[in-house]
Amino acid sequence: MLMLWTGFLFGLFGSLHCLGMCAPIVWAMPVRAGSRFHWWKLRLSYNFGRIITYSLLGSLFGLAGHSVRLMGFQQHLSIITGVFLLFFLLINKGRISGGFRLKPLSRLLLRVKASLSRLMNGNTAKTNALLGFYNGLLPCGLVYMALIASLSMGSVQGGMLYMISFGLGTLPMMIAAAWMGRSLRSLNQSMVRRWIPRFIVLVALLLIVRGLNLGIPYISPKLVKGQAIELCEQP
Helix, strand or coil, X not given: CHHHHHHHHHHHHHHHHXXXXXXXXXXXXXXXXXXXXXXXXXXXXXXXXXXXXXXXXXHHHHHHHHHHHHHHHHHHHHHHHHHHHHHHHHHCCCCCCCCCCCHHHHHHHHHHHHHHHHHCCCCCHHHXXXXXXXXXXXXXXXXXXXXXXXXXXXXXXXXXXXXXXXXXXXHHHHHHHHHHHHHHHHCXXXXXXXXXXXXXXXXXXXXXXXXXXXXXXXXXXXXXXXXCCCCCCCC
């Protein structure tokens, strides 16, 4: 349960980064006359689509974590994930990059962007949900970090729940971005760049301590030999 909360906080604190990545898409969506209920339906549909994508990606990473557990590394999975997070942050020099270059995925990325363009003028819950779904596939350093952390859940269900928690954490900022518009651009981006990496370091250290088998309730539960680490359950 503790790890699920880190996923939520990951999204909540890191969502300031979303102002530079996802918020421009929200601002570009057409605002047409309608009831307040209609406004909320469209915005929630968009975010629901994003969270669906995150959950599917989380299930894949959870499956990868489960495979590592089956190979006999279950007790060390949390430590490996924490070290990987620190390494990923180190090679990016503390910056959460929004883009990446990987030729085999470039064609898929172009298709995603084309789909986003076609859906931008939609004014229904379906088109907004699809817009959010494709938006969740765009390159985002913050999502990469959350996916790495979801590996430590060690199961398909755990990885999915972790990324759902992450998506729910980003929801307040994305709703605020839609409600307040571009006025949120005035937020201090240097503060965002400074504090997000620090939070990621905190999550990484928590993962490492959790895998050390120190016998600390909720933080580093004591495990007997051969017992799987169920990170989504209480010890």
